[in-house]
Amino acid sequence: MDLAEAEARLLDAAEALFYERGIQAVGMDQVRAASGVSLKRLYQVFPSKSELVRACLDRRDHRWRARLAAHVEGRPEGAERVLAVYDWLYEWFTEPDFRGCAFINAYGELGAVDPAVADAVRAHKGAFHEYLADLVASVGGPERAVGPFVLLAEGAMTAAAISGSPEPARQARSGARQLLAAT
Amino acid sequence: MDLAEAEARLLDAAEALFYERGIQAVGMDQVRAASGVSLKRLYQVFPSKSELVRACLDRRDHRWRARLAAHVEGRPEGAERVLAVYDWLYEWFTEPDFRGCAFINAYGELGAVDPAVADAVRAHKGAFHEYLADLVASVGGPERAVGPFVLLAEGAMTAAAISGSPEPARQARSGARQLLAAT
DNA sequence: GGTACGGGAGAACGATCGTTCTCTGCGTCG
DNA sequence: CGACGCAGAGAACGATCGTTCTCCCGTACC
Numbered sequence: 001m002d003l004a005e006a007e008a009r010l011l012d013a014a015e016a017l018f019y020e021r022g023i024q025a026v027g028m029d030q031v032r033a034a035s036g037v038s039l040k041r042l043y044q045v046f047p048s049k050s051e052l053v054r055a056c057l058d059r060r061d062h063r064w065r066a067r068l069a070a071h072v073e074g075r076p077e078g079a080e081r082v083l084a085v086y087d088w089l090y091e092w093f094t095e096p097d098f099r100g101c102a103f104i105n106a107y108g109e110l111g112a113v114d115p116a117v118a119d120a121v122r123a124h125k126g127a128f129h130e131y132l133a134d135l136v137a138s139v140g141g142p143e144r145a146v147g148p149f150v151l152l153a154e155g156a157m158t159a160a161a162i163s164g165s166p167e168p169a170r171q172a173r174s175g176a177r178q179l180l181a182a183t
Numbered sequence: 184m185d186l187a188e189a190e191a192r193l194l195d196a197a198e199a200l201f202y203e204r205g206i207q208a209v210g211m212d213q214v215r216a217a218s219g220v221s222l223k224r225l226y227q228v229f230p231s232k233s234e235l236v237r238a239c240l241d242r243r244d245h246r247w248r249a250r251l252a253a254h255v256e257g258r259p260e261g262a263e264r265v266l267a268v269y270d271w272l273y274e275w276f277t278e279p280d281f282r283g284c285a286f287i288n289a290y291g292e293l294g295a296v297d298p299a300v301a302d303a304v305r306a307h308k309g310a311f312h313e314y315l316a317d318l319v320a321s322v323g324g325p326e327r328a329v330g331p332f333v334l335l336a337e338g339a340m341t342a343a344a345i346s347g348s349p350e351p352a353r354q355a356r357s358g359a360r361q362l363l364a365a366t
Numbered sequence: 367g368g369t370a371c372g373g374g375a376g377a378a379c380g381a382t383c384g385t386t387c388t389c390t391g392c393g394t395c396g
Numbered sequence: 397c398g399a400c401g402c403a404g405a406g407a408a409c410g411a412t413c414g415t416t417c418t419c420c421c422g423t424a425c426c
Contacts, residue, residue, distance in 0.1 A: 001373095024207045025296050027413060038374045039415085049414065099295060104341050108288030111345075113208050118345075125345050147354025148361070154341050155334030158287050162294075162301075162308050171330025178331070178365045179358060184403095210383055221404045222385085232384065 001037070007045050009035040015056040019102050023053055023109055050116060053106075057120040060102055065127060072135070079180050082135045082149065086173035089156055093166035100161025104154075128153075141183050152176055184220070190228050192218040198239040202285050206236055206292055233299060236289075240303040243285055248310060250275075255318070262363050265318045265332065269356035272339055276349035283344025287337075311336075324366050335359055 001009075013035035017026040028049060032039050046052040071088040075081050092098060099105070103121040110117040132153070133146045152172040159168035184192075196218035200209040211232060215222050229235040254271040258264050275281060282288070286304040293300040315336070316329045335355040342351035 021295050022292055024292070028415080029413085039376080040373070040417095043415070100291065104287065104345075105291030107341075107345055108283065108291035109205055109207070112204050112282060121345055125342070144357075147351065148335060148358025151335050151338030151342060151351060151355050151358065152331060153338065155336065155338030158290075158337050158341060159308070159334060162287075162290055162304055168330065168334060172334050174327075175331025175334065175358070175362060179361055182361045182365055207383095211385080212383085222406085223387095223404070226385070 001041075003041075003045060006035075006037045006041050010037050010042060010045060010052065011056060011059055013037075014052055015060060016097075018053065018056055019060075019099060019105075020097065023106060028052075050114060053110075053114075054116050054120060057103065057106060057117070057124070061120070061124045061127070064124075065131065069131070077138065079139050082132075082139060082180060083173055083176060085132065085135065085149075085153060086156070086169055086176055089153060089160075089172065090166050090169035093156075093160040093169050098160070098166075101154075101157040104158060105161075125154075139180065141180075145179070145183055148179055149176055184224075186224075186228060189218075189220045189224050193220050193225060193228060193235070194239060194242055197235055198243060199280075201236065201239055202243075202282060202288075203280065206289060211235075233297060236293075236297075237299050237303060240286065240289060240300070240307070244303070244307045244310070247307075248314065252314070260321065262322050265315075265322060265363060266356055266359060268315065268318065268332075268336060269339070269352055269359055272336060272343075272355065273349050273352035276339075276343040276352050281343070281349075284337075284340040287341060288344075308337075322363065324363075328362070328366055331362055332359055 010031065014026075014031045017030060017034060028039070028042065031052070032042055035042075037045075042052075046055060068085065068088055071091070072081050072084045075084040103124045106117050107121040111121060112118075129146070129150050132149050133143065136146045136149055137143070152175050156168040156172040160166055193214065197209075197214045200213060200217060211222070211225065214235070215225055218225075220228075225235075229238060251268065251271055254274070255264050255267045258267040286307045289300050290304040294304060295301075312329070312333050315332050316326065319329045319332055320326070335358050339351040339355035343349055
């Protein structure tokens with residue numbers, strides 16, 4: 001197994017475990033067992049748990065935003081694209097292993113204690129805000145109208161996680177539709 | 184120091200520490216040092232850390248909802264009361280030690296690993312939803328309109344925590360005002 | 367064919383945590 | 397006055413965690 005494959009298997013295993021059980025609840029030995037990568041190699045690729053965590057957040061950030069963008073791209077331009085964000089949230093919330101937004105979870109767990117985690121979370125949320133701002137701008141919405149669309153999405157993520165139901169995505173979409181109609 | 188005072192000092196110290204640094208990052212010895220209660224008494228009052236955590240969440244739930252209700256009660260009936268929720272969020276977000284919603288944070292950290300924590304969080308969020316539903320119903324809004332108001336508030340909590348700015352409360356209020364106008 | 371090298375498995379180490387135990391001192395009551 | 401009991405301080409214990417080290421084996425090269 002070369003370094004690239006070891007890195008991929010480590011990220012796959014660590015990301016799944018961290019997301020499912022929380023970061024501090026998962027030991028490096030469990031990452032080793034789930035990935036099949038020896039502990040020595042693990043520390044060759046990621047010199048500390050912090051760096052492994054940051055790599056997981058980075059990769060998840062890219063994949064999450066790519067998946068969202070891919071879903072939105074398939075829709076006709078205009079208001080449909082803004083609403084498509086909430087449709088995609090619904091699909092995400094119905095995935096069997098959905099357990100909320102990994103970045104919100106990580107921030108609650110480590111945001112106060114690990115500045116690198118806090119930075120990664122801020123960057124992810126900032127990128128999401130910017131993406132949504134572009135969609136809203138493309139339907140003629142003013143910059144100041146973007147906030148509520150972001151908040152509906154963020155609120156839906158935590159409400160869906162805590163309630164265990166994907167329904168908040170529908171409610172967020174309904175709220176967004178009303179806001180779009182009002183502008 | 185009698186048992187009642189010990190319990191109060193323990194809850195004060197533990198709640199502040201858990202909120203500021205996260206639950207797993209705070210050891211029982213730090214709670215002892217911050218509260219001035221001996222370790223022996225600590226375990227007499229709360230037989231385990233889990234029970235201390237649950238007691239903190241319970242007390243915080245009651246105090247949080249009472250503070251919100253007290254603020255809303257001072258407003259004239261009608262739409263003003265719904266908007267008052269977001270005004271109170273703004274006040275909360277500007278408190279110097281604000282670090283997001285303790286329940287969302289606790290859920291992200293322990294929701295997957297401690298069912299008692301998950302239950303407490305669900306109960307708190309359910310009560311908030313119900314409170315907001317009453318306010319919306321009192322202005323003639325249908326039951327199905329409540330969701331977006333909850334999501335705006337939840338989203339504002341996490342966005343304010345992560346961005347470190349109270350501005351999301353204003354954005355949530357603005358979104359809520361538009362939604363109220365639309366119904 | 368011998369030897370040096372690299373990688374895997376897992377023991378080991380030091381720190382920390384939740385929880386319990388010991389020791390010491392002090393107040394109380396007969 | 398003496399014995400008992402409770403409370404506080406902190407050591408101790410067992411478990412776990414992040415990280416490193418040791419040992420061993422297969423392999424490639426001279």
